[in-house]
Amino acid sequence: MAGVEIEKITMSEIIWPQGFVPGFTDNYCSNELIVAGLSTADIWPLLNTPSLWPRYYANSANIQFQDGLGPELREGTRFSFETFGFPVEARCVEYLAPVKGQPARVAWHGWAGEGDARLDVHHAWLIEDLSGDRVRILTQETQNGLPAIELAKTRPNPMINGHQDWLEGLRTEALKIKGRK
Template sequence: MHTINWSTDYLPGTTDNFVSNEIITSGTTLEAIWAQLVDTAKWATYYDNATNVKLDDSNDSRLHFAEHFRFDTFGFPIDAQVMELVAPTAGVARLAWHGWQNGDAATQFDVYHAFLLETLADGRVRLLTQESQVGRPAAELATQTPNPMLNGHQNWLDGLVRAAKGQL
């Protein structure tokens, strides 16, 4: 199976918070899931924790490589830039962004959030999302039980699958 491409700054196990969520599903396609994931105008239809999404290029709601965008999530206003965007090719698709909140030592943090979509045998699709975070707010999130990032990202994947299957 394929894995997320990590830079050393965000290598899981070396950061203040890391979460990993995965679903393997059937009854949809990699392309249908991808269409829902890269179109930020659709996020609000299946995931209520990504709001006020604004792309620098307001002519298109789809994410593009190197695109800057902003959104609110987990109570934080996030600035972000798409770092990896590989549309479905040979059964694999990738999307990742670097996100950050500027501030002082108590409020600043950086994240790397990645999605990996992969076609599997027998009409199944694997969805993996992982996020690695650095900074005091990230360290505080990591101490909460249950971890809000873990539950939030599971909701994102669950909603993404329902949207791709037309079940909303």
């Protein structure tokens, strides 16, 4: 565009463990929001405390921590919850709380079912402050197993739609807490 100065910004990306790299898995989804007037500090407590998820994301329920840990996530924490009709066991495998100048990160390996019905997922979140008083919230998930193959064929895509609901609920809840609608 003539006469418009474009700021060059580099955005961070998800870190993928071997076996869960997009393009080499049975299913993948990516959802993102960029919101003005919020920061990583506004979003992090709502995401990092799974017991708060059902408050703004109707597709999560029955969150429980194992080994006497919780209520917040941290690397190595085992927890369980229900989502998309699956009871999911999970372990937090990446955890970087907000630090000025770095994106906050949290990811878990989740699994449900056994044998041919087993579903394995890597669900990662990245939250970073952007210029102009904006926050970027990125969530991506890869899945392996027969249930993932079936989910990938389903239209409309329940993972894309469900995770978008999660992001929008997270945004709405953070704005509500900040006193805005």
